[in-house]
Amino acid sequence: MAVRKKKIQNIKLVDFPEEVDEQNGIKVYGETSWENQLAVLSQYLHNNVYIGDEDSKQEIIYAIREFLERKKSNKDEEITDEYVIKVAENPIAYNLFSDFFKVPFPNPKFGQHTFIDLFAGIGGIRLPFNEMGYRCVFSSEWDKYAQQTYLANFGEMPFGDITKEVTKKYIPKHFDLLLAGFPCQAFSIMGKMQGFADIRGTMFFEVATILERHQPEAVLLENVKQLTTHDQGRTFSTILRILGELGYHVKWQVLNALDFGLPQKRERVIIVGFRSQQRCDAFNFDFKKKTYNLKEILEDDKDIDPSLFASDMILQKRQKQTEGKTVFYPSIWHENKAGNVSVLDYACALRTGASYNYLLVNGQRRLSSRELLRLQGFPDNYKIAVSHGEIRRQTGNSVAVPMIREIARKIDYILNNI
Numbered sequence: 001m002a003v004r005k006k007k008i009q010n011i012k013l014v015d016f017p018e019e020v021d022e023q024n025g026i027k028v029y030g031e032t033s034w035e036n037q038l039a040v041l042s043q044y045l046h047n048n049v050y051i052g053d054e055d056s057k058q059e060i061i062y063a064i065r066e067f068l069e070r071k072k073s074n075k076d077e078e079i080t081d082e083y084v085i086k087v088a089e090n091p092i093a094y095n096l097f098s099d100f101f102k103v104p105f106p107n108p109k110f111g112q113h114t115f116i117d118l119f120a121g122i123g124g125i126r127l128p129f130n131e132m133g134y135r136c137v138f139s140s141e142w143d144k145y146a147q148q149t150y151l152a153n154f155g156e157m158p159f160g161d162i163t164k165e166v167t168k169k170y171i172p173k174h175f176d177l178l179l180a181g182f183p184c185q186a187f188s189i190m191g192k193m194q195g196f197a198d199i200r201g202t203m204f205f206e207v208a209t210i211l212e213r214h215q216p217e218a219v220l221l222e223n224v225k226q227l228t229t230h231d232q233g234r235t236f237s238t239i240l241r242i243l244g245e246l247g248y249h250v251k252w253q254v255l256n257a258l259d260f261g262l263p264q265k266r267e268r269v270i271i272v273g274f275r276s277q278q279r280c281d282a283f284n285f286d287f288k289k290k291t292y293n294l295k296e297i298l299e300d301d302k303d304i305d306p307s308l309f310a311s312d313m314i315l316q317k318r319q320k321q322t323e324g325k326t327v328f329y330p331s332i333w334h335e336n337k338a339g340n341v342s343v344l345d346y347a348c349a350l351r352t353g354a355s356y357n358y359l360l361v362n363g364q365r366r367l368s369s370r371e372l373l374r375l376q377g378f379p380d381n382y383k384i385a386v387s388h389g390e391i392r393r394q395t396g397n398s399v400a401v402p403m404i405r406e407i408a409r410k411i412d413y414i415l416n417n418i
Contacts, residue, residue: 111135248273249280377401
């Protein structure tokens, strides 16, 4: 016991610095950050009853101390080494995790199937699987604001940089399904059939590495439609080839959010793979198309923040550009890069880097944070934990939840019945 106490006392916050990318002015949340310590508590400690090595024990003890000291209820209380060790040895008995369950979408305590959530964003791919009772045993997302949103809704702080081995070490040995909405990137060596050398240095390399090490039964990947034609199709062909070399039989399809009841034209390529050829043969992308209704996702104008209404100058410009065009009501007015305005009964795809005024409701105002989330199919009990600007960026990066829900149901049926 005395040895443990000495180790705790020797650990100082300065020994756990946060990394900073000075060139880009971006804080990079590495393995030593508070965010990663919270990930240890909210994920790893939940999913591992026995922590074997001493280094991991000391890391958990440090994380618990930091967490307890940051909790307001403990602000004026002394956190002794003895108390921290007791909590570390039996965190559930000491109610350490109570903060993590006061969320709209808590992780099921027991799940028939388990999954990991890579490039997690704000949890759009995860959400339908949680609804079916699947248990998430690891998540990773580097953006600190997306981490905040994820924590507020799922009670888990995602781990940070998945390219680091120290992050990958927290992935459990066994899980059933890998989920990933990885970025579209060029591959430096293309078409040379060199296996992993073809994809090294890309985010898909991280996905492939984890698939090779853990060999889950199934994989679900989501990306922009343009991935299929990127670099004259060579990028996509390489991805499919690598998945095959890793032992996965795959099917893919470009799907549109409009066909899943959302008033948003958002086309995404979905790749589904199984280690079993029989299971892959049983999977299909046949879905009954659902109608969409823009009115269902719109809030009443009287409830909208006045700052979201367009200026008189923008209103006059838009009205002039729509003269002679068919105008729907309600409608979304969309301005493309060329400055042309379309008036539609659905929204064009949400984009992260788009002009603040490129989508206007009835030509008068910008979409609210709740409307942006509804456009992606997030339920109204999904918490808004960041600024409106961040919600715009996060929803632009996210997925159409109803689309993923339909795919998840098919995967679930196959895993349970074939």
